[in-house]
Amino acid sequence: MAQQTRPARGMRDFLPEDVRRRDYVIGIVKDVYQRYGFEPLETPALENIETLTGKYGEEGSKLIFKVLRRGEHESSGETDLALRYDLTVPLARVVAEHRGKLPKFFKRYQIQPVWRADRPARGRFREFYQCDVDAIGSRSPVVEAEMLAAVSEVLQRLGFSDFTIQLNHRVLLTALLNAAGIDAALHATALVAIDKLDKIGRDGVRDDMVGRGVSSEAATTCLEAFESPDRFDRLVAQEEGGAEARQNVAQIMELVEATAAKGHVALTPRLARGLSYYTGAIMEVAVADLAGSLGGGGRYDGLIGMFCSEQIPACGFSLGLERILVVMGERGMFPEGIGASAADVMITQFEGEPIDEALVLARELRDAGLRVDVYPDADKLGKQFKYAAARGVTFVTVAGADEHARGEVTMKNMVTGEQSAVPRGEVVARLAEATGAASRTPHPASRHDP
């Protein structure tokens, strides 16, 4: 009974090469975030459906995958659980639930998949990873500066040098909209239009704003202010909170000079960010050849209050792993060899040869830190070499009856084609040296766990 074997629509199987590339990026993200004092958090893929309800707006809610109740309730068509739609709402729930156990300032990173029933398109999937950092509990601009630094360092470590992190402040935007005479009730919808400025241009945004009920004059006032920093500053300075927000942004810009983000942050009055929950600084990463951003975030001092009685300040940033991988692939930014090789050494097998010998050698090489594959069947030698080459194995060893009698092993370098007979007692040291395993630490997982 042959079956459909493709993954579900908009979802992907990650074959070994894909996983190794993803793990390379995720490893760097984790390492940098840990150096900045962020701690790991993981939440369940499934949340009670009420946890997600009303958090993502009307459009977002339509994209939530809902899980049918089970057992006797199955036929009712009712749902009680839903798949994680982002990492921010689960974080807010966790902070409210575990407040007693968490430090006063809780800095966490979270790298997990989310699911959205979006129409699949190039670079848009229904299961994709988010890499979030959030700092909970402080209103200090040090939080934003450190976050901008951490994100910059991640991008630099991955090999990006041409990125800009646009910085703005929600209160500045509110002040501008007020100064332009736009009614508070229209602010949210006006920001959605302004958020498209890079995509649809000035005229497009003005038409869109007017379509959303903003007067043509007010829309023009806003759009002109985005083109003149002086005019922008003058307009927002008169409004409530405007001066304070302007100072907050100035402080962040100043602190950033002392960090890895230096030279990468640009004050960008037109930056709006679509989401409604931001209350302070907002930020977004732009790179030249990518429409859309590599990530974004901002301060949201109200969201956690939806889950508990306390108002707890928070600031977060989400890096788009899938987009980073797309750009890195297109630009050829992965270090040579990442993803390609399944093993450092393959041990061949002959008909009649004692297999134990192969297993003993495999064990010694593995103890020395090498990745070792043992060819399982006693095939023709040519077939075994071909297989090793196809899998990107660097060295192949041959130890037939002849070699055994001489106390030697034949070592073949699959890259150079070079072949040499090596005394059995020296094989491990020679291969460890040649593959660089000798200089690798044995327990990479525990690197940060002394």
Next chain:
Amino acid sequence: MAQQTRPARGMRDFLPEDVRRRDYVIGIVKDVYQRYGFEPLETPALENIETLTGKYGEEGSKLIFKVLRRGEHESSGETDLALRYDLTVPLARVVAEHRGKLPKFFKRYQIQPVWRADRPARGRFREFYQCDVDAIGSRSPVVEAEMLAAVSEVLQRLGFSDFTIQLNHRVLLTALLNAAGIDAALHATALVAIDKLDKIGRDGVRDDMVGRGVSSEAATTCLEAFESPDRFDRLVAQEEGGAEARQNVAQIMELVEATAAKGHVALTPRLARGLSYYTGAIMEVAVADLAGSLGGGGRYDGLIGMFCSEQIPACGFSLGLERILVVMGERGMFPEGIGASAADVMITQFEGEPIDEALVLARELRDAGLRVDVYPDADKLGKQFKYAAARGVTFVTVAGADEHARGEVTMKNMVTGEQSAVPRGEVVARLAEATGAASRTPHPASRHDP
């Protein structure tokens, strides 16, 4: 509007300490499996519902979480997707789908969560991780020997020394059931009963077998054979495939002597394994103080054929991460300090002190490989020390106006309480030395990606 903040029933939030312990174990599992030449694979959390249908038996099917269709179909109550129930069926689908891209022998590991709507109980969750290794494409006993070796090495690296891997063969069991005169139609149900021998004892199993339609005499024949290796051998030798299976097991036992599994594998005629898809060797890890196993697996040469026209041989083993974590926690097997510390160094902050200085020091320390937290607010020093202690931070630095004037930084060891003034230019080297960061490699993620 305060909301329910607990995770969904049977699911868990993993706070930083939990994640670090889980990552410690997963890191070792990955490292060992990579050394054995296994490659990483990841599949989507959601599968088309037909992919899972009919694979897990009647009881299993009830535990599958099903996802409601979306949009206009939502009200129909129909489902089109389901959450991953294990890692074996997705592997079989992947092998069928990507055959052209995969090597002839495909050895993969996969460490991902699965979801089952089981009744939650101690150590039983509705979302839990499986750590699977499978080797596809070869019938050689080298496959089983290497798998037993890899699993043994994982357990040894984690600190287990008292484990036994029980080994048996499905064809031996079939031969025994035939020899005892049990009809082939009753074999599957008889094996389910035999699988409970350790739990309900000999009399319990006999009653259970009789309840399932096996004659009392036949049940007794089987149970007696389990207690006498000679009788077992004699009975199975007469039956079809019996001698061959006995030889296969003997070969595996012999090969294992050359590997890390030496001394840990025990031929166990009563081992049955519940799942119906096994066709050859079967294995299960037992430790003294745990009812149930830490993992199990076996050869299944028929499953992949359910997804493609070809019969492809396969052998796999699944380690139960949650159980391993439970046992390690109860026995205190985690290395000291795993999970506890959020950062190596915390930099304090004073009112009036230039924050830039703190950020510059943080950057230098991070470049040296340290995990550094910057206290965000200019609180009282005592409060900052208390916070650092609570988060398991090892060193705290203080650089107020006095220190700044002297070109020094005060370094406090939070473990010993020792406090010393250090010239600013020596702080980084001193802290890197003291925390062991100096000897750590900078890019742990790329360790196996030369």
